Amino acid sequence: MAYLIKEIFYSLQGEGMNAGRPAVFLRFSGCNLWSGSAEDRPNIPCPFCDTDFVGTDGPGGGAYAATEEVASTMAALLPSPAPGGNRPLAVITGGEPALQLDTRLVDELHRGGWEVAVETNGTLPLPGGIDWITVSPKTGTRLVVTTGDELKLLYPQAGLDPASLEGLPFRHFILQPIDNSSLGENTRLAIDYCLTHPRWRLGLQLHKMLKIK
Numbered sequence: 001m002a003y004l005i006k007e008i009f010y011s012l013q014g015e016g017m018n019a020g021r022p023a024v025f026l027r028f029s030g031c032n033l034w035s036g037s038a039e040d041r042p043n044i045p046c047p048f049c050d051t052d053f054v055g056t057d058g059p060g061g062g063a064y065a066a067t068e069e070v071a072s073t074m075a076a077l078l079p080s081p082a083p084g085g086n087r088p089l090a091v092i093t094g095g096e097p098a099l100q101l102d103t104r105l106v107d108e109l110h111r112g113g114w115e116v117a118v119e120t121n122g123t124l125p126l127p128g129g130i131d132w133i134t135v136s137p138k139t140g141t142r143l144v145v146t147t148g149d150e151l152k153l154l155y156p157q158a159g160l161d162p163a164s165l166e167g168l169p170f171r172h173f174i175l176q177p178i179d180n181s182s183l184g185e186n187t188r189l190a191i192d193y194c195l196t197h198p199r200w201r202l203g204l205q206l207h208k209m210l211k212i213k
Contacts, residue, residue: 002065003100004029007058010077013091014207016134016150017172018117023089024074029053029061031095033121033138045138046121048154048178053095067108075112087115098124098145106130119152120145137165152203154178155190166199176203 006027013023034044036054041047056062060077064070078088090109092101098120106129109116117132122145126133133148139160150172153162162175175194177186194200207213 002063003067003070003105004056004063005070006053006056006061006095008060008070008073008077009058009213010079011213012207012210013089014205014210014212015176015203016152016174018089018091018132019204019206021089023091023117024077025091025093026070026074026097027051027053027058028092028094028097028100029056030099031121032099032124033096033141045140046154048180050179051095067105070105071108071112071114074109074114087113089117090114091117091119093119096121096124098126101127103127103129122146135170143168150174152176155193156186162193162197162200173200174203175200176205179205179208 006029008024008026010024013019013021031053033046034040034049060073074090097118101118106116106127110129115131118126118130119134119136120126121138121141122135122143123141125144133145134150134152135145135148136152136154137143137160139157147169149170151165151168151170152174153165155175155177175190177183177190190202194202
């Protein structure tokens, strides 16, 4: 079965603990929480979603039949071999990457020397061997992925209290203001929450601040 990929591109990671780090992004098509249709938006757990994950028409997008083809497309975007033996960072995202990501692709990327990071909503199981797991919970969904490297909560979400997540075994807890028409207020609320709950770190979308992809 082919991997349906929206886009593959090279940029700086804009979010989380790896913010500022160069990475090749692989965005899978499709999501289990939203069709991508505007008419469905009012009824989904994440109406604030601003990502286009529909189709395969982005740069580097397409239907890839082989893991080697995916890996070579990603490697071609790197400017040069990573200096000092540092592994290049591959960020696998979506949509929801767990719909398509499998052990074959993870293993292929590892053979190419990549550090494999995944950004998931946490409602579907992930394959083994992933180096960095970021889970971003959504209101009204049940987490299947309950451990990882960072838990990134878009804030505020009605009915989803950050305190309800603090017992999960993640290394880092990040509160990221929702970027909508209330961004200023959301940012103030996130700052206030972090100041009174110091386990949480404020997360900002660096790529949007820098106006890069």
